[in-house]
Amino acid sequence: MAISKALVASLLVIALLLLHLAEADQKTSNENTVAANLSGKIDCGSACAGRCRLASRQHLCKRACGTCCARCNCVPPGTSGNQEVCPCYASLTTHGGRRKCP
Numbered sequence: 510m511a512i513s514k515a516l517v518a519s520l521l522v523i524a525l526l527l528l529h530l531a532e533a534d535q536k537t538s539n540e541n542t543v544a545a546n547l548s549g550k551i552d553c554g555s556a557c558a559g560r561c562r563l564a565s566r567q568h569l570c571k572r573a574c575g576t577c578c579a580r581c582n583c584v585p586p587g588t589s590g591n592q593e594v595c596p597c598y599a600s601l602t603t604h605g606g607r608r609k610c611p
Contacts, residue, residue, distance in 0.1 A: 553578035561611060563588045570611045577601055577610035 561570035581597035592599035
């Protein structure tokens, strides 16, 4: 009886250890994915297509968005607004002082 209790306790400790290792491995792989996304270039074409899909002048919007995306490597989510997500994108202006990026 004492051997079976020790065996059950050992198996429980081993199971908890394996669970902890699996969670640590998953957390590490998620951090690596985020780091890869932050360091890599985004697909400006598809990001700007989504940003400009409701614009009345889509060609102009995509051209301006593409320029801003190439400089900042960031496009705010949605079709308008949300520029606080990408400070670089929001700070670009034309010679006239108007916002360059849609």
